[in-house]
Amino acid sequence: MDPREFWGKSSKFWLCLILLFAVLLGFYSQDTHSVVLQRMQPEKKESSERDCHLDTCRIPEVPRLVYPKAQLLKPTRVDVLVMTPWFAPIIWDGTFDSAILDAQFRNITVGLTVFAIKKYVVFLKLFLETAEKHFMVGHKVNYYVFTDQPANVPQIPLQEGRQVVVLEVRNYKRWQDISMHRMEMISNFSQQRFLREVHYLVCLDVDMKFSDHVGVEILAPLFGTLHPGFYRGDRQSFTYERRPLSQAYIPRDEGDFYYAGGFFGGSVPEVYRLTMACHQVMMADQANGIEAVWHDESHLNRYLLYHKPSKVLSPEYLWDEHMLQRPPLLRKLRYVAVPKNHAEIRNR
Structure with a gap:
């Protein structure tokens, strides 16, 4: 066999192998990432339930109210x-x-x-x-x-x-x-x-x-x-x-x-x-x-x-x-x- 033909076929083989490996690696990374997220999400939820309270977790919505305006230059006490x-x-x-x-x-x-x-x-x-x-x-x-x-x-x-x-x-x-x-x-x-x-x-x-x-x-x-x-x-x-x-x-x-x-x-x-x-x-x-x-x-x-x-x-x-x-x-x-x-x- 001509050496050039042999190296041409070998190059195609190794190129296909590398591409296959890259595809498999990509799927593996995505699967691993999804597993990490699934494991982290319950912990995040549990943390929010236990450690979160109204003062720091959200700005509470207040309905329309009518009340006197605070006077910036007239403190109440x-x-x-x-x-x-x-x-x-x-x-x-x-x-x-x-x-x-x-x-x-x-x-x-x-x-x-x-x-x-x-x-x-x-x-x-x-x-x-x-x-x-x-x-x-x-x-x-x-x-x-x-x-x-x-x-x-x-x-x-x-x-x-x-x-x-x-x-x-x-x-x-x-x-x-x-x-x-x-x-x-x-x-x-x-x-x-x-x-x-x-x-x-x-x-x-x-x-x-x-x-x-x-x-x-x-x-x-x-x-x-x-x-x-x-x-x-x-x-x-x-x-x-x-x-x-x-x-x-x-x-x-x-x-x-x-x-x-x-x-x-x-x-x-x-x-x-x-x-x-x-x-x-x-x-x-x-x-x-x-x-x-x-x-x-x-x-x-x-x-x-x-x-x-x-x-x-x-x-x-x-x-x-x-x-x-x-x-x-x-x-x-x-x-x-x-x-x-x-x-x-x-x-x-």
Whole structure:
């Protein structure tokens, strides 16, 4: 055979082989790409369901409303601080329009967690009755009642779209242990059901009552409430945990505000992160034989120092009329303490 004929046939053979290989490689790449996409899509969907909330995922559509125009050069409050250094609003009466906010948050469900353990169950009836009058009126609400006495949870009339969910939990001998284990219980149930059932969580003390409007103006990815005893104070007066051995330790040259342990919340993923983190550091303290000075409240303050809340609620949202004189700047008292004998309630 002529060498030129042989090399001509060989070239055609190798060219066909190369083209076939390229075609197969293209199909393989497309198949592989489709498999990767199929594997990634469920993870993306799961992430959006768990971590997405109204504040960051979309701009809510608001229907046509008629309301007064805000005056740029005439702020509604000049007697109080209305913005933190990290641009989080501080919520006072006169700084928001409920009609706009209700329209913006019209399709959400709010979960409210409250602990009625041991003798604290006696506060539950007044708590729920006043919540029905003032808390998230017009919106869907799940009241999550953590209790060791399910039979003693009162039956009260509820607005449409609202329900009481009784979650039976154990009690503890010391009130301090009950207080600290709240973080563990909220984090566990957030993972088990709250992520699927509600958009936001509001975590409250039960020995209180609602006395005025508390609505969607409080909702944010993460919010805390100024403690009524320290809102005027400087950081040196705050009762932070000052022992470096504790995981709740805050140095004396740090601190923004002193937050109350009886009113905090946010989107369910953020509350889950907060409560899980606080529970873990409390367990670390326990292993080291130390207990923070104000228990879960101390750890909450440490967390909110390094994870800045996106809203801060003024003392309007947590007040004790029997221990504190009401200043003129508090136009409304929205959530107030109920008179009680602390020693009798806590130690039995």
